[in-house]
Amino acid sequence: MRTIGLACFSAMLSICPMVASAEICEIPANDEAGDSHVPYTGETMGDRSLVHLRWVADADPLLDAEGRPDGELVAWHLIYNIHPDNLAFKWPKIGWKREFDLPLVSGQADCDEAFGQFSLERDAPIIPSRSSRQNAQAYIRVADGDSHSESDGDGTDEQSTRTGGATRTGKIVEGKFETQYLIYSAMTHIPNDGVIEATFDSKGGALLAWAPASVGIDFEEARSQIKESGFDVEVYDSAEPLPGDDTPLQNVVGEEGLDYLGFSPESFTATFKISGEPARAQTQIIMLSPDRQPIGVKVLPVPWASSAK
Numbered sequence: 001m002r003t004i005g006l007a008c009f010s011a012m013l014s015i016c017p018m019v020a021s022a023e024i025c026e027i028p029a030n031d032e033a034g035d036s037h038v039p040y041t042g043e044t045m046g047d048r049s050l051v052h053l054r055w056v057a058d059a060d061p062l063l064d065a066e067g068r069p070d071g072e073l074v075a076w077h078l079i080y081n082i083h084p085d086n087l088a089f090k091w092p093k094i095g096w097k098r099e100f101d102l103p104l105v106s107g108q109a110d111c112d113e114a115f116g117q118f119s120l121e122r123d124a125p126i127i128p129s130r131s132s133r134q135n136a137q138a139y140i141r142v143a144d145g146d147s148h149s150e151s152d153g154d155g156t157d158e159q160s161t162r163t164g165g166a167t168r169t170g171k172i173v174e175g176k177f178e179t180q181y182l183i184y185s186a187m188t189h190i191p192n193d194g195v196i197e198a199t200f201d202s203k204g205g206a207l208l209a210w211a212p213a214s215v216g217i218d219f220e221e222a223r224s225q226i227k228e229s230g231f232d233v234e235v236y237d238s239a240e241p242l243p244g245d246d247t248p249l250q251n252v253v254g255e256e257g258l259d260y261l262g263f264s265p266e267s268f269t270a271t272f273k274i275s276g277e278p279a280r281a282q283t284q285i286i287m288l289s290p291d292r293q294p295i296g297v298k299v300l301p302v303p304w305a306s307s308a309k
Contacts, residue, residue: 025076025078025109025111025113025168025170025177025179037058037059037060037073037118037120037139038058039056039057039058040056040057040058040120040137041054041055041056041057042054042055042135042136042137043055043082044126044134044135044136050083050085050128050130050131051083051087051128051130051131051134052081052082052083053079053080053081053082053083053087053089053126053128053134054078054079054080054082055077055078055079055080055126055134055136056076056077056078056080057075057076057077057120057124057136057137057138057139058075058076058077058139059073059074059075059076059118059139060073060074060076061073061074062074062115072115072116072117073115073116073117073118073139074113074114074115074165075094075113075114075115075116075118075138075139075141076111076112076113076139077091077094077096077111077112077113077138077139078109078110078111078112078177079091079098079104079109079110079126080108080109080172081103081104081105081106081107081108081109082106082107083106084106085106085130086103086104086105086106087103087104087128087129087130088100088103088104088128088129089104089126089127089128089129090126090127091112091124091126091127091136091138092125092127093121093124093125093138093140094112094114094124094138094139094140094141095282095298095299095300096112096167096296096297096298096299097296097297098110098169098295098296099252099293099294099295099296099297100129101245101247101293101294102289102293102294102295103129104169107171107172108169108170108171109169109170109171109172109177110167110168110169110296111167111168111169111170111177112165112166112167112168112298113165113166113167114141114164114165114298114300115162115164115165115186116141116142116163117141117142118139118140118141118142119139119140119142120137120138120139120140121137121138121139121140122137123135123137124136124137124138124140141301159191160188160189160190160191161188161189161303161304162186162187162188162189162303163186163187163283163300163301163302163303164184164185164186164187164199164300165184165185165186165298165300166182166183166184166185167182167183167285167287167296167298168180168181168182168183168203169181169182169287169295169296179203179204180204181202181203181204181205181206181287181289181295182201182202182203182204182206183200183201183202183203183206183208183285183287184199184200184201184202185198185199185200185208185210185285185300186198186199187199187215187283189215189216189274189303189304191304194273194274195271195272195273195274196215196216196217196271196272196274197269197270197271197272198269198270198271198272199267199268199269200263200265200268200269201265201266201267201268202264202265202266205264205289205290206264206287206288206289206290206295207234207262207263207264207287207288207289207290207292208262208263208264208265208285208286208287208288209236209242209249209260209261209262209285209286209288210260210261210283210285210286211238211258211259211260211261211283211284212261212272213258213259213275213277213280214258214279214280214282214283214284214302215279215280215283215302215304216274216275216277216278216279216302216304216305217272217273217274217275218272218273218275218277219259219261221272221273221275222261222272223235223261225270225272226261226263226265226268226270229268229270231263231264231265231268232263232264233261233262233263234261234262234263235259235260235261235262236249236259236260236261236262237249237259238250238253238255238256238257238258238259238260239256242288242292242293242294243292244288244289244291244292244293245292245293245294247294249286252286252294252297253284253286253297255284260286262288262292278305279302279304279305280302280305281301281302281305282299282300282301282302283299283300283302284297284298284299284300285297285298285300
């Protein structure tokens with residue numbers, strides 16, 4: 001088993017799932033015998049040598065703060081641009097894309113992590129910006145894989161559900177992934193309390209753009225709580241371009257009718273009340289550069305969308 005850490009810094013280890021600590025997003029060696037989620041890797045040349053990339057897909061058990069398996073997996077995917085030209089891409093089956101405004105330069109890589117339950121999909125092509133699809137495999141989320149049964153203290157059980165993961169960009173140096181930007185998000189729905197516990201983090205000055213209404217949280221309440229925690233908060237209308245971009249935000253995420261909050265969190269955790277509006281089936285986390293250009297988008301499922309009150 002390849003040992004990597006989920007995107008939680010040391011101050012957050014008591015509240016975030018993780019795997020055994022080591023370098024995050026390092027190129028995996030062979031997994032231990034008996035591992036049912038082995039790493040897969042491939043290198044592909046695009047049409048007329050327009051694309052030359054390396055991809056990696058792996059999954060490993062998540063551990064709790066005491067180092068014990070918590071029943072979930074972390075699925076880990078990497079794309080490494082080894083062509084002289086820039087590379088933007090989509091990996092549709094895992095809901096991950098790198099925007100063409102800020103592509104991967106030669107020698108740069110992106111790494112994506114998500115937690116839940118996953119199975120191997122052997123037909124999971126990567127769609128580069130300059131070429132036709134590139135064959136790849138990926139670990140695809142299994143429906144309803146984020147459920148946990150927790151006691152509420154009086155003998156009854158509630159079904160809490162969570163979603164989240166991390167996206168990072170950087171470069172590979174001697175087989176190690178050297179992070180430039182990182183964003184992390186984790187959200188847990190606790191229906192008996194009528195709340196969602198959310199944890200966000202960032203590194204390198206990256207901003208995270210998020211639509212609270214997509215998970216069933218009132219927009220103004222979320223904005224107020226984040227501001228009261230000491231963070232500068234920007235509001236992005238999905239019909240308008242981001243401050244550092246010319247493209248309307250709804251074209252970046254492919255979804256209309258949502259306003260986004262932009263902020264640069266540092267180990268930020270908050271509890272939000274669930275609003276009366278229904279959650280959507282998915283939420284999108286956008287990574288922005290410090291000058292507000294979109295770097296990439298990660299689509300996360302919202303397992304409680306059908307039950308949020």
